[in-house]
Amino acid sequence: MTAIAAAVALSLPISLCNSCKVSKKFQGVKGGFGVFAVLGEANSLGPSDKKSLWGTLFDVEDPRSKAPQCKGRFLDVYQALELARYDIQYCDWRARQDLRTIVLLHEKVVEVLNPLAREYKSIGTMKKELAELQGELAQAHKQVHISEARVSAALDKLAYMEELVNGKLLEDRTKMESSIAAPSMSTQSLDTMKRPRKSLDVSGPVQPYHPRLKNFWYPVAFSTDLKDETMIPIDCFEEPWVLFRGKDGNPGCIQNTCAHRACPLHLGSVNEGRIQCPYHGWEYTTDGKCEKMPSTRLLNVKIKSLPCLEQEGMIWIWPGDDPPTTTLPSLQPPSGFVIHAEIVMELPVEHGLLLDNLLDLAHAPFTHTSTFAKGWTVPSLVKFLTPASGLQGYWDPYPIDMEFQPPCMVLSTIGISKPGKLEGQSTKECATHLHQLHVCLPSSRNKTRLLYRMSLDFAPLLKHIPFMHYLWRHFAEQVKIYPTFSFFG
Numbered sequence: 123m124t125a126i127a128a129a130v131a132l133s134l135p136i137s138l139c140n141s142c143k144v145s146k147k148f149q150g151v152k153g154g155f156g157v158f159a160v161l162g163e164a165n166s167l168g169p170s171d172k173k174s175l176w177g178t179l180f181d182v183e184d185p186r187s188k189a190p191q192c193k194g195r196f197l198d199v200y201q202a203l204e205l206a207r208y209d210i211q212y213c214d215w216r217a218r219q220d221l222r223t224i225v226l227l228h229e230k231v232v233e234v235l236n237p238l239a240r241e242y243k244s245i246g247t248m249k250k251e252l253a254e255l256q257g258e259l260a261q262a263h264k265q266v267h268i269s270e271a272r273v274s275a276a277l278d279k280l281a282y283m284e285e286l287v288n289g290k291l292l293e294d295r296t297k298m299e300s301s302i303a304a305p306s307m308s309t310q311s312l313d314t315m316k317r318p319r320k321s322l323d324v325s326g327p328v329q330p331y332h333p334r335l336k337n338f339w340y341p342v343a344f345s346t347d348l349k350d351e352t353m354i355p356i357d358c359f360e361e362p363w364v365l366f367r368g369k370d371g372n373p374g375c376i377q378n379t380c381a382h383r384a385c386p387l388h389l390g391s392v393n394e395g396r397i398q399c400p401y402h403g404w405e406y407t408t409d410g411k412c413e414k415m416p417s418t419r420l421l422n423v424k425i426k427s428l429p430c431l432e433q434e435g436m437i438w439i440w441p442g443d444d445p446p447t448t449t450l451p452s453l454q455p456p457s458g459f460v461i462h463a464e465i466v467m468e469l470p471v472e473h474g475l476l477l478d479n480l481l482d483l484a485h486a487p488f489t490h491t492s493t494f495a496k497g498w499t500v501p502s503l504v505k506f507l508t509p510a511s512g513l514q515g516y517w518d519p520y521p522i523d524m525e526f527q528p529p530c531m532v533l534s535t536i537g538i539s540k541p542g543k544l545e546g547q548s549t550k551e552c553a554t555h556l557h558q559l560h561v562c563l564p565s566s567r568n569k570t571r572l573l574y575r576m577s578l579d580f581a582p583l584l585k586h587i588p589f590m591h592y593l594w595r596h597f598a599e600q601v602k603i604y605p606t607f608s609f610f611g
Contacts, residue, residue, distance in 0.1 A: 209276040217269040270589040337442030338529040355388035357565040369395030374408020375430040455557045455577035463576040463594035473564040530562040554580040
């Protein structure tokens, strides 16, 4: 379940695992990967509390003193993975120092602007000090951006190395099984082994789409991902579409196939609110009308488009043949919650099976033992109670409220205290909460476009920590393969 391992992350300091740039300064140590959560509002903290808070966040051991000695050595894939993990650990430590610098400089600015300072400092002196601090702050912010880029590159390398290691493990296991089985194999078993082994089908028993399933508004993208000159290709009900913004800034959704030579339009560009085909330059507006045909006379050509709207930070389309409804459902988090992450993933699973997984919590203490359900006990009976309607209710004995909104949205609120710990048997008994939105768009019979939004009613500091979105994305990549599908445990 794409809790994005948020419950795992929510009270661990951001120590990732290791780095890829091998230098004599960097050395690797296995580490955890989490995010320090600050309960309560920063404004409610006293000076001593703030000092303790910042100390917990910044007082992390410098990892360079524990680096492995690998200079001039050839490394196997496992040693290289450890170095990749260390790179992230070092980048984490470096980013904390950058953030500490900014915090200290802001405190100096506050001291300079203190009204009491005016009694013994001239205006000129204060201006000079503020100008110097402004320069130092600009340099510190620049260093933070550099750290963000380093973390992004390190995460990419780590993901690549993990793929190599997983492939190596599978290869070694296959060779070992083959060597053990070889002495006792008969001719018949050899013939059987030559046959292709069936792979696990995660799409499930897919039924044909119901004709009325298309007659809904579907959220297909987050507004922040659709910039003025960007395009987002999507599949919906086995058909290719592309999103982009028109001259007026409003989003549009048209068929992702040029009417001229069937070239995918998303490979082109957006030119003055029109999407331009990269093959012969034909340009289409958000309603699908072709307004430019270079090298030929303009013909009356129009490709298919879908009704498209933008509401509450999401782009919606209506893929059905019936006239669209005039109102869209609200998917905003409850009052008091702040959005911390918006993530989009393509998953190789049929959307109905994914919805089934998201709405089923009985599997959590068996499948998600390394993420949000770590330490959960297995109750003798798990019940879903629906006091209001059949589409929303709460789990017993878990402090989780859940709601299904047709056609493909699941909203849940989880009461949490610490990762792996349950605080009370209902969300009302919990002091802090995690709110989640899962949108399962049916891309095709065996693929789902998942939109995930995570909100918290605590830890406001997390939203302002540099490169935080890379950490949430990393968690998403970690859980999207097996925790998403309960039978992959």
